[in-house]
Amino acid sequence: MEFAELIKTPRVDGVVLHRPFLPTVEGTLCLTGHHLILSSRQDNTEELWLLHANIDAIEKRFIGSLGTIIVKCKDLRIIQLDIPGMEECLNIANSIEALSTLDSVSLMYPFFYRPMFEVIEDGWNLFLPEEAFKELESMTDEWRLSEVNKDFSICPSYPALVTVPKDIDDDSLCKAATFRHGGRFPVLSYYHKKNGMVIMRASQPLTGTSGRRCKEDEKLINATLRAGKRGYIIDTRTIAVAQQAKARGGGFEQEANYPQWRRIHKAIERTNILQESLIKIVEACNDHSNSMDRWLSKLEASNWQSQVKEILTTACLAAQCIDREGASVLVHGTEGTDSTLQVTSLAQIILEPACRTVRGFQALVEREWLQAGHPFQQRCAQSAYSNEKLRSEAPVFLLFLDCVWQILRQFPCSFQFNEHFLVMLFEHTYASQFGTFLGTTAAERVKLKLSQKTVSLWSWVNRPQELERFLNPLYEPNSLVIWPSVAPQSLLLWEGVFLRWNRSTKCLDEAYEEMVHIIEYNKELQLKVNSLRRQLAELETEDALPQTP
């Protein structure tokens, strides 16, 4: 298919762009296969480059022959384009609609994007499971890297290499896989160096109504326990939801069959409910006619903050089991690709200082989300404005980022990256020039040949000139476990995402710059003082020399 077929009017002059808190821009609107571009063709004015993939919904209005298109983006921004000429406006609107809803992955921009920079460090090779395993091996010999899933046949949503207990052979893994939803048998998620406890993750066991059991599954997870130790199974669903799952062949671990494990149910919502939550909170944030009461009531009704609290609480619980109780943990929900990953990845942020560095966080996203089979492409196909029927869209990863932001806000000096870094990741999961978040599983990414055909987000982010924007000037490595407060008073609305386009950032940017300035100045002074001290010391020794006989 040629994009040109979808573009009847590639160019319109005299288009006026309105954005909140920014001056209007008049210029020429151009449509390309992947971008909507507005250029004033004057020096000093920035151009608008908008990926079609970033467009969530559009609305058109006409007053006489002046058409207006309201463009609602997946990053939650809303802009308005005034386009002279009804026909032009209609053509543009139709093209945008068609181009922003292309279904085929291979037509996505990352396959066409050519980087304007030299890729020095290829992000595709940065976080290989083999490397991570080497690190694990240096700490313990209780685990092995299994190739049982190398052709993705045992578990289609798992990567080719998974870390499992050393004593469990591949045959047992195959059998355990048949007992777990989607074949997601328990694998290692995190090893806590301090006490050797682990977080494992899986999907729900397929016990069904008949209470099926699987010896290999039991043996597999028991193999992770030290002699005489008990472990915790954290089921991210309520007991009621877990019970209902039995009717559909799913279920949960019966105490009788897993006597060494204690099960705790939490209440993280399913994906469709999370998406509703997102739609409601964005609606509330964009409606400026609300009274205080109505705003608070809408905020409450959106349930977004409740989701944040529940997810964080569950993650804290997992971390507590590991660090305080000295017990290993198995986490699962239904499929093991959503709430499970929120919990395991956040627990690592709490427990493991390395995850709070830029590289460590990238590795975490790569390991616990991309390779672990979070279906980014499905979850992020639509955002809060889309009128299309929902399929399996859900802000699972955005909620994870929100929780990270909450911890970052409570421990502002313990993270190497800043809020911009998290917002940037949010943007790129919904629309990007990079291939990192394309596809739904590791298997699909291999099939799409993403590493050959597209550029990795990390290749770009890790360039020093880009990275600078994302570094937290207050960062001071903190080797401790950090326990966030999950009291409602301590959890704020993430303004950086939800109010981002509804406020002027001038004052906040100014404060940020001032903060950077203070810290930079401090370093500078420090250097100067040290160099003066050296000079003085040198001079003194010189002076002293002639006097020595």
Add this chain to the structure above:
Amino acid sequence: MEHIITPKVEYVKLLDRYGKESTIGTLYLTATHLIYVEQDNHTRKETWVLHHHISSVEKLSLTVSGCPLLIHCKTFQRLHLLLPRERDTQDVYQSLIRLCQPVSEDELYAFLYNPNQTEAERRDGWDLIDMATDFSRMGLPNEFWDISSINSSYELCSTYPSLLGIPKTATVATVTGSAKFRSRGRLPALSYYHKDTKAAVCRCSQPLSGLSSRCVEDEQMLKCINDANPHCPFIYVVDTRPKLNAMANRAAGKGYENEENYPNIRFHFQGIDNIHVMRSSLQKLLELCALRSPTMSDYLVGLESSGWLRHIKSVMDAGVFLAKAVCDEGASVLVHCSDGWDRTAQVCSLACVLLDPYYRTIKGLMVLIEREWISFGHKFNHRCGHLEGNPKEVSPVFTQFVECVWHLCEQFPCAFQFNESYLLIIHDHVYACQYGNFIGNCQREQQEMRLRERTFSLWPYLLQNQAEFQNPLYKRATHNTVLRPSTLPLHFKFWCGMYNRYDKGMQPRQSVVNTLLALTLRHTQEQKTMTELQRQLAVVDGILPGPIGTVSLPPDQNGCPRTTPTTSFGQSNGDCTSVSTCAGGKEDSGLEMSSQKEAEGSSATEHELQTKTDKPVSMVTQKEKVTESL
């Protein structure tokens, strides 16, 4: 001391907010403080609570582990104590009930407190803030405005200051006539003069207009205010009350200005609720804050139904209205509510903060509070409940003003010279009665009590310690104009640092402000070191004559390590409750990560601040000592 029956109780438990046992210690009652000392082998932690800070004491029903006593403070601290014996509990309860509600002014702490100052220092302290200076800073007197001493003996209006800013054209007859037509004689007088636009913010109480009364002098007075602003043909008259309340007052012979009788006024209602609504709103908010483990829904529903943020927004909206009128339209504004000492004080002072960068400085905020609140007769005695009295007179009017300023600090992080702790310490002292500033209901009462001779002023103490109140991000140069805050509901948030201030676990575990503050303090040191090093280099080079003998070493060679480690951020890492409580299959058993007691080695910076120099206020707040066991 005669009210203290049992001065010391041992083996008292201090429970955390979840009612779980946390520490064992000794409880002391002194003439001024309740002190709880927690001591084990390694640490000694003292919690000092001023009796004046206690708003209520509750005796809860007996439990197996002891007799509980719940103490609520005006600073929003809550102490949940468990005493071993019923008898002691009753004694302590009775003493506290009596001590927290002094009957006469002489019992107030300020009359006992002596910060070791000479008489001259005391006098200088009281002279630090001076209204005449503030008038002249605003540009008064000038061709339109005079400083009048017509109220010097408080005869015209007993609750007004002795010096008043009055339009030059207003005759004595006009002024006195107008005063007679205003509730409690609180006539229109200048609050703030905006030099750039020549517009003025004036304040008064409601007119005694009833259903049809009018007063020529009062009408003349408003005309004089209008004439004093040559650029604008009208003035705004802002009644900060809801219209319904104002109308109800008409039946009682009070009310609001009839636009037909006053030429050239534009009349506006602002809809701020009265002190009773505010008091019960705060009560609801505090109940919410005290909930043990609310869900997010409980919290948000509670926040909404408390109405607190709605009230804060209404005050802010009114302040913004004033600032816009003055700055954008160049129009003068006359503000009143009923008596003109609560809502009027809030709104006028907030408008000043918005309009004039001076009031966003440490000194400027003092001046503002001194003028709009203390001298214009905000009834601190009644509103704060300093003395035993009518509980219906108590209301968090000043607290709301402080919160509005905090919201502005949040929206404009570089526009204020002070930080959050400055607002909190002022708030503490308003209730503490340790200094004389906030005692009495008006200037006349203050003079009658001879506060200037018998007590000390808070302001010099705050100025001496201003280093810790500095906002390291302050950039006056870029914020020398009017502030235009957003008053959309979504830009208001719950002030955890005030209402849950003593629940340390709920606060961010690392403070950006304190970190930056430590850095800026070090800048000064480093600069000194640098100058000294440069001087020594010059000596070694022979450019400067050196002292006889050896060159002295850099002053801090052993004091300050060469590879200076960056500041300690007080890397406390929070804490968590034992998982076992919720692992027993109970799904939602209150797992709260926030129940932390202070983690080991908590915030070094805080500790440093508290141990440095003599600091009388440490008597007021909680102080914490970590002493090494020998």
